[in-house]
Amino acid sequence: MAKAINAGLQAAMAADPKVLLMGEDIGTLGGVFRVTEGLKAEFGEDRVLDTPLAESGIVGTAIGLAMRGYRPVCEIQFDGFIFPAFDQITTQLAKITSRHEGLLPMPVVIRVPYGGHIGAIEHHSESPEAYFAHTPGLRIVSPATAQDGFTMIQQAIASDDPVLFFEPKSRYWQKGEVDRGLATPLHASRVVRTGTDATVVGHGAMVATLLQAAEIAAGEGTSIEVIDLRSLSPIDYAPILDSVQRTGRLVVVSEAPGNVSISSEIAATVAERAFYSLEAPVIRVTAYDTPYPPAKIETVYLPDADRVLEAVDRALAY
Template sequence: MTMLETSGQQATSGAQTPQAAQTPQAPQTLTMAAAVDLALADALQSDPSVLVFGEDVGRLGGVFRVTDGLTRRFGEQRCFDTPLAESGIVGTAVGMAMNGLRPVVEMQFDAFAYPAFEQIVSHVAKMGNRTRGAIRLPMVIRVPFGGGIGGVEHHCDSSEAYYAHTPGLTVVAPATPQDAYSLLRAAIEFPDPVIFLEPKKLYWSKGQVDPSVTAEIGRAAVARPGTDVTLVTYGAMVGVALAAAAVAEGEGRSIQVVDVRTLSPCDDETIFAAVRSTGRAVVLAEAPGYASVAAELAARIGEHCFEFLEAPVRRVTGFDIPYAPPKLEHHYLPDLDRVLDAVDTLDWG
C-alpha cells in the first residue's frame, strides 16, 4: 500500500464523526496563532476529508505552536509529522487532493518553501488548467511569512510576489485573528489551491474571534475610514498603517486604511472605490518594492483611478536587498515615520 493510499484510508476511517448539531462557539479573545489553531480544529471536526501535516506540526504542535493539541485531539491519522522534505510534503498533498482529500500543509518558514516551489508552480497551480477542470486541487499551503521576529537567514522572507504572480494560485494574507480564523476556514473549503500567508510578527497579537463570522476570499476590507488619503496594505503592515492613521488624525489629516486580504485575485472594486473617494493613495508592504505586489497594486490604481488622483501613487516598501539580519531588520521594515513621510509628499495644494 502506498503512502497516499494509507493516508487516505486513515483519514476516512480514523476521523472523528462530525457532530450532528454542534454548540455554537462564543466569541473569545485569541492570539492569531490560536485563531489559526481553532480554524484547523473546527475544519478537522466538521470535515473528515481534511488533513493537517508538515514538519513538527504533530506532537510538537509546530514551531510557533500553531497546531498545538491537534494530534492529541484528532490522532496521528489526521494531524501528523512529515520528513524534512518540503517538495515531498507538497507532492503528497497534490496526490491526496486529486483523490478526494483536503490537505492543509505547513511550510515551517517562508524561505523553507522554496524547495517545493517547482511542485507549487508546475503542478499545484496548473493541474486544473492542464485537465480542463477535470481535476481540482482543494488544498491549502500555509506559509508563515515576513519579518519582525528577529529571525536569521531563511527564517524571514516576503515571498508573496512569487505566488501572486503565478496563475492558478489564490493567495491570502490575514492581518487580524478574526480574519486568520475566517479566511482559513474559507480557504480549506475552497475548491482550488490556496497559499495562506500568515504574518509571523502577528502570531502573538490578540483580537476578538467569533467563529460564526465568515469571510469571502477575494474581498478586501476597509480597516479604517478616512477622507484625505487611502493606505492600501496587507499582512503585518496593516497595523503600521492603522498606527500612522491614528497619529495623522491628531495632526488634522484623515487616513483611510484598506486591508487587501486576498493578494490574488485582487479586489479591485473595493480598492478603487476607496482610492477614488480620497483622491490620494499610498501602497504599503514590507517586501522589496521592485516587481512586487505593492508595485502591481500601485500600477492598477494608477491605471484605473488616474482621473481621480490628486497626486501620484506612492509606495512604502522594504528595500531591494536580501532580507536584513536580526539586528538590522528595524531599519529594513517600513515603519510609522516612513508612512507619514510618504503621505506628506502627496500634493496637498
C-alpha cells in the same frame, strides 16, 4: 491569531474527515509557533502527520492526496524554506486543474508563516508572496487579524482551488475578538478605518502599522483611510478604487521588496483605472531591494509608521 488559526483548523477537521494536516514538527510539538498544538491528540497521527524535512515531498504528497479526494493542509515551517517546493507549487499544483479542463480539483492549502519583526535569522523573515501571486491557478491570501485567521483558514480549506495562506508571524501573539458567526468573503478587501485625505493600502503585519500611522496622522489633522487587502490573488480592487476616487491619493505599503511586486501591481492598476481621480502619483513604501538583513537592522529595512507618514505627506504636497 495563532490560537484563532488553530481553532479554525480544528473546526475544519471536525467538519470533514478528509481534511489532513502535514508538516515538519506539527504533530507532537504542535509546530514551532504552536499553531497546530493539540490537534494530533484530538484527531490522531493519521490526520496530523509529522513529515520529513522535505518541502517538495510535502507538497508533492499533498497533490497526490488531493487527487484521491482528500483536502490536505501543508505547513511550510518558515517562509524562506518554501522554495524547495517551488517547482511542485508553480508547475504542478497551480496547473493540474487547468490541465484536466477543470475536472480535477486541487483543494490543497499551504500555510506559510512569513515576514519579519521577530528578530530572526536569514530565511526566517522573508515575504515571498509575489512569486506565487504571479502564478495563474493559485489563490493567495493573508490575514491581518485573529478574526480573519479563524474564518479565512476555513474558507481556504473549503476551496477546491489551491490556496497559499500567508500568516504574518509577528501577529501570532496579538489578541483580538473572534466571532464564530462572522465571515467576510475570502477574496474581499476591507476598509478598516475611514478617512478623507489619503488612502493607504497593505496586508498582513503592515495593516497594524498603517493603523498606527493613521492614528498619529489624526492627531496632526490628517484623515487617512486604511484598507486591508486580505487577498493578494485575486485582488479585490473595488474598495481601493472607491476610496481613491474620494481621497485622490494612494500610498501602497508592503514589507516585501518593491521591485516587480504586489505593490507595483496595485500602483499600476489604480493608475490605469482611476487616473483622473488621482491628485498625486501613487506612492509605494516597501522593504528595500536587498536580501533580508541581519536581525539587528531589520527595523531599518521594514516600513514603519514614520515612513508611511512621510509618504502621505509627499502625496498631500501635490
